[in-house]
Amino acid sequence: MSVQETVTTTPAEAAPLPTADLSLRGLVRLALGNVRQFGMLATLVLGLILFQFTTGGVMLKSLNVTNIFLQNGYIMVMVLGMLLVIVIGHIDLSVGSVAAFTGAVAAVLMTSLGLDPILAVILTLLLGALIGMWQGFWIAYLGVPSFIVTLAGLLLFRGLTLWMLGGQPVGPFDESFRAIASGFFPEVIGTVPDPFGTTEIVLGPAPLPFGGGDLHLSTLLMGASFPFVQRAVHADVLGLGRRVGWLQAANILGSTLGAVLTGLVFLHFLGSAGTMRVLVGLGSAFVALLVALGWRGAGLSRRLAGVASVGAPLVIASFLPGQATLWARLHGTSEDRVLYAEDGSGVSVLKEERLDGRAVTTVYISGIGESQLPYGGYHTVLGALPVALHPDPRSVLVIGLGSGDTLFGTGGRPETERMECVEILAPQLRTLALVDRRRPYAGLRALLRDGRVHHLAADGRALLMRGGRRYDVIQADALRPGSAYAGNLYSVEYFALMRRSLTPGGFGVSWGPTTRTRDAFLKAFPYVLVFGHTLIGSDREIAFDPEVVRARLRQPFTRAYYERAGIDVAALLGPVLDAGAQAFGPEVDRERLTDVNTDLFPKDEYLASESFLGWRKGRASETPGPDPSRARPSPRE
Numbered sequence: 001m002s003v004q005e006t007v008t009t010t011p012a013e014a015a016p017l018p019t020a021d022l023s024l025r026g027l028v029r030l031a032l033g034n035v036r037q038f039g040m041l042a043t044l045v046l047g048l049i050l051f052q053f054t055t056g057g058v059m060l061k062s063l064n065v066t067n068i069f070l071q072n073g074y075i076m077v078m079v080l081g082m083l084l085v086i087v088i089g090h091i092d093l094s095v096g097s098v099a100a101f102t103g104a105v106a107a108v109l110m111t112s113l114g115l116d117p118i119l120a121v122i123l124t125l126l127l128g129a130l131i132g133m134w135q136g137f138w139i140a141y142l143g144v145p146s147f148i149v150t151l152a153g154l155l156l157f158r159g160l161t162l163w164m165l166g167g168q169p170v171g172p173f174d175e176s177f178r179a180i181a182s183g184f185f186p187e188v189i190g191t192v193p194d195p196f197g198t199t200e201i202v203l204g205p206a207p208l209p210f211g212g213g214d215l216h217l218s219t220l221l222m223g224a225s226f227p228f229v230q231r232a233v234h235a236d237v238l239g240l241g242r243r244v245g246w247l248q249a250a251n252i253l254g255s256t257l258g259a260v261l262t263g264l265v266f267l268h269f270l271g272s273a274g275t276m277r278v279l280v281g282l283g284s285a286f287v288a289l290l291v292a293l294g295w296r297g298a299g300l301s302r303r304l305a306g307v308a309s310v311g312a313p314l315v316i317a318s319f320l321p322g323q324a325t326l327w328a329r330l331h332g333t334s335e336d337r338v339l340y341a342e343d344g345s346g347v348s349v350l351k352e353e354r355l356d357g358r359a360v361t362t363v364y365i366s367g368i369g370e371s372q373l374p375y376g377g378y379h380t381v382l383g384a385l386p387v388a389l390h391p392d393p394r395s396v397l398v399i400g401l402g403s404g405d406t407l408f409g410t411g412g413r414p415e416t417e418r419m420e421c422v423e424i425l426a427p428q429l430r431t432l433a434l435v436d437r438r439r440p441y442a443g444l445r446a447l448l449r450d451g452r453v454h455h456l457a458a459d460g461r462a463l464l465m466r467g468g469r470r471y472d473v474i475q476a477d478a479l480r481p482g483s484a485y486a487g488n489l490y491s492v493e494y495f496a497l498m499r500r501s502l503t504p505g506g507f508g509v510s511w512g513p514t515t516r517t518r519d520a521f522l523k524a525f526p527y528v529l530v531f532g533h534t535l536i537g538s539d540r541e542i543a544f545d546p547e548v549v550r551a552r553l554r555q556p557f558t559r560a561y562y563e564r565a566g567i568d569v570a571a572l573l574g575p576v577l578d579a580g581a582q583a584f585g586p587e588v589d590r591e592r593l594t595d596v597n598t599d600l601f602p603k604d605e606y607l608a609s610e611s612f613l614g615w616r617k618g619r620a621s622e623t624p625g626p627d628p629s630r631a632r633p634s635p636r637e
Contacts, residue, residue: 041227058606071600074099090139090146094153101157102128107170110177117177131157175465178493178599268344273323280320283313331364339434341427345457348427350435361435363403365425366484371402371477373435375409375443376567378511378533379478383409384562384569385576386473386509386536387416388549389529393472395503396420399460399489400477401428408447410473412569414557419453420471426457443565461488464501474498475509481517487602490517494599495524495537505540514604520596522584529581541585546577 051059085092109120138144266275291306324335339350349364361373383406387393394417396410401423476489498508512518512535525537553570562569
């Protein structure tokens, strides 16, 4: 009788997996040997490239990517849950129906029952958890296949959703609930004196704009490298979970820490140029860590190459341009012709140039010229017309400072006691103060020293949402509809918020650059007058008598106010008054106005931008020009 020996190998004695080859040849071999695994990634990259070309460069605009994340946020949340379900070998067919049902419950709780949005969200989350526990009970404890259980859930919750909503949309929702997707974090307000000692400036950390530039190649490379890093840590089966966990934690914490330091510390104290130097210099630390890991056992040539790699980022950082040079080159001019100011909220750039033979100073936001000095163009009309039309404009709010042209235009009535201007870009006022010292202009100087003016560095919509004050006139400075986040000032929700913040009979005013903007304005206000590109709305009928307006413009205070800026206001507004206004009342069928801008779908922010950049002619009107009297018929007469 022979004894058969059985040799067993414990997990501790298992041979370790070969280490990953991170050389270029190894990465190429890895990609070619795993075409099936990387197929989805390759398809995604090809799709991005295709749409980048077919949309004329809009696809990878950082603003577009931001809105894709906003509009698909709920899908991403569901994907995280589905990942766990699929990893353990199950499937959930009901995830979409459950999302629809819980969303319907939340909508009914807030609109029909008037529940507070925070409480409604909490109850909805609890309902979703109960649904998940119920379905999990059948699968985990009774052994029913997940396919059968979730298929039944799909049919059940889809039916409940249709029954609860009756196939009809539900709304409107509370502004605080809509702000979850379209709002910003609230500001912490504080007061500091301005450079002239006459104007109150309320400063708070305005939301950091994501910007309208392109999604940089470095961002794509970081995302594309992550699968290879994951592959590199899969070298040891026993420590696989721990390694992946540390990698995920390092990725999340590093991204969060980098965003916080860059946005709240580096940009605020060092500016863009200094931040670039710091970030490039920090690259040396990571290269040094990599070199240190491979230093032992490396030959002389590899060690020399490692030392050179550590020093390369430092050399590159030393050659990066300074603040003045950076912004001058980005705006195509020399350092002596550009003024700038920058902090964590953004950068304000004023560029001296010649336009049609005139010396002007142009205000650039996100690289696009928005308004100019001296005053006397359409922005002045946008500010002066509504206050001349209003019988008693005591309090005025202007959202957006720019060159100060629109704000200056609103100050021409002696009845006006307070003019507030809220600007999300805190350095904007500082650059105007700089240009006043460098190239004095009487209109700007009068504005900066006007005791009625109060500047606030904050988000205009957040200010209106907080309430607490009502205004006789509210208007936004004319902003190109394709600019970053311009959709927040051309949507139905914004115009409705503007209306709620007005005194009885007060005027809401906006530039109407596109058909969608005008239709959105009509949906928010029952009474509207359209003066060419200028929209004026109210909750009461607006009395328009051109002769009364002309009489107000002839008042000594009004004439002297505008003449300080070299503006003949009667001549400037004369063509507008002669052309008359299109009047719209409650009798207009506003249900037909369906193609409008909303917070969730700011259509003009994408489509109009192409027209303004000369890519496509279509729905967007022209940039505000010197002839504001051109009136266009409304599509809904």
